[in-house]
Amino acid sequence: MFVKFPQGATERTDKDAAAEVLYDVVIVGAGIAGSIIAAQLSEAGKRVLILEAGPAEDLTLRGYESYLDRFYSSTSKDNQAPYPASLAAPMPRGTDTRRIAPGAPDTSAYLVQSGPLASDTTYTRVLGGTTMHWEGKTPRMLPDDFRMRTLYGEGVDWPLSYEDLAPYYAEAERVIGVSADVEDQSFLGITFDERYVYPMKGLPLSYLDRMVAKDVDGMPVELDGEQTRLRVRPFPQGRNGIPNPAYDGGNGFVPQGAVSTYQVEVGERCQGNNNCVPICPVQAKYHAGKTLTVALESGRVDLIAQAVAYRVHVDPETGRVQEIEYRRYKRPDSKAFTTVRARGRLYVLATNAVENPRLMLASGLRGSSGLMGRNFMDHAYLLTWGLLPEVAGTFRGTNCTGGISDLRGGRFRRNQAAFAVDIHNDGWGWSRGAPMTDLLDLVDNGGRYGESLRQGLVDRVSHQLLLAFMVEVPASPSNRITVDPSYTDRLGNMRPILTYAIPDYTMRGVAYARQLSKRIFARLGAEDHTDYDPNFWGYATYEGQGYEIRGGNHLAGTHMMGSDPSTSVVDADQRSWDHQNLFLVGGGSFPTVGTSNITLTIAALCRRSARAMLTQLDREQAPVQLATAGAPSHREEAGR
């Protein structure tokens, strides 16, 4: 089934008229977090305004195809390649990352990095947000992840338990349309309702996964006195597979197809393009545009694109948010903008864990706990790579179909970080730019051409195995997002500054991951080609060994939730302790990241928060008087 994008929906809202409306809810950011909340509130009859920093027009198929063309024609196929760079709403790009010299922050790109460790972590500021771009793994968090302080004396406990979140996980799996099988996903305490099945059946493991599984399944591991056996297991995926007829008590599931203005043939099952990051050409992969479309179809959601939130204005007496001031730019390349305001009964910041605290701090709202922007978390990725003895057919399938999840939990977490392991179907692409780098090396340095080149490519590329260890990073107050008026973007918005170091707890997990990878390669009879370059921007040493650490794109922790206002920024509903009509939603609310890719949990939390918003709206139903006289709602300004 294709999803019809309401024609003209990105242009139908007049910003000046909207400035005179008191919406039920104003949402900043049309990523998955903002879109889920918009869809749920509008379904309940509420009027919603969404402000989105990225350019409009992107959800029609034409807009989507322009992403594809940009991707095919660009010589650099990095993960932001399909998306237009905008100076008005810039975004970090992995290729910008530089090694940071001590005491000299790297200010060359939008994300200012003061180190000590540089990160290539990124996000996308377009309609639909970073899910346009994500890979689409959708694991649930482990029950233990919510109680790390109690169980292991590390990190912070959540004010919610796995059981509290479980029904919302199921809702999130429906919204995203997850393909997985309960049998594969019930481990380390993850439980499901008795008759639960995922909306769609699990995607098959790749030939490469199976080759690894042949030798790795059953491999014994002993850690902190506990015995585990490894097993290659499929990941749950936010991409369309075969609908499970047993879903929803036997009612089945209708997959969401492509978003388009007209009937199209794409958007059905995943076809194995191996291009999920940065863009799925057929929209088999979920992106938030699918949910945003549902919201817009309600007729109760207004969307203003090219609208960059500039400042949150707060009533100094009550602490309540009065309005959000935003800058509407005319064209992505122009400096001119208009200042406009947006008003609602409730406000939701859904701009992600870097941009949410950036906006709050730029508005002078540091939070009574002083924690706004602190405890930035991400996953630390350690890559290890080798060549398998047989042709494994690398470079086929989705970016990743299977991996090892058995060391995501265990008693060892009192000493060292846990991790999940991905088997990458795209070989050494991530670590060494394969297969292009192999081609260039064989031709330019190997003297290969003709038959010897074809043989060389099979030998070098089709045997590749890359294991990506996604290691948890605990909250640390010194890892943080800040702002500084001397660093602004073209529209005058203060840019985010990231201060980041990897805690020893994580580095112990990293060191163990490297050891384990050597054992795995030995068991596979694979040649280990892992080699960490001391000049790499993310090079970090621990106990005399050096490692290349990469960013995880799993931004979290910067407005942590808790049950005590003095040690957290939001409550379990993601409501700001300081500003009762303001919700800060997304990964920023997480007290721990565990070893799950974070987006399913973001979606579950947002489903839950939307309920809390509806309750609050009902409670605060007293009519609000708008001042109609006085200052005009907007004024024209020239940019700088």
Added chain:
Amino acid sequence: MTAPSLDDFVALSVDLTAFGETDLLGTGLGSPYLAKLRGACGDAVVTALFAAHQAARAESAGDPDGFDRALRYRIFSDDCLGPVARNVIKLWYAGTWYGLPPEWTDSYGAQSAAQTSTVTAASYQEGLLWRAIGANPPGAKAPGFGSWAEPPRIDDRYLKGARR
């Protein structure tokens, strides 16, 4: 001087890539690639490259080892023709024209089209690299749901491997 011909270009490309004439012409990119080559190196260099290829053929008279040596002597080790021939291989395999090294442009002149660039959006999708490894170009020519669970379609003669 007559303009370099598509036939000569394809004959050279078959030997450089080990893909057949029908495979190469089937991409629809023979003419655009020849145009790219001429734009980047100039006709004098292109003509010399084709001539060297034909001379290598004539000289080795069907003996594969002799032909390999002749190509190495006449083309791959030549300061002017070597980098250009390697670029032709990369063009067919990757769909990208890579900028020639500075020492080449210093000696033989920088033409207007010498920078790294793609030829058309289709050239990436038609890259021979993907066919050589039995995969589809990421983002295009999708092989179908579940195809990734099957063994790769790589010609048997490459499966043994020269690696071990």
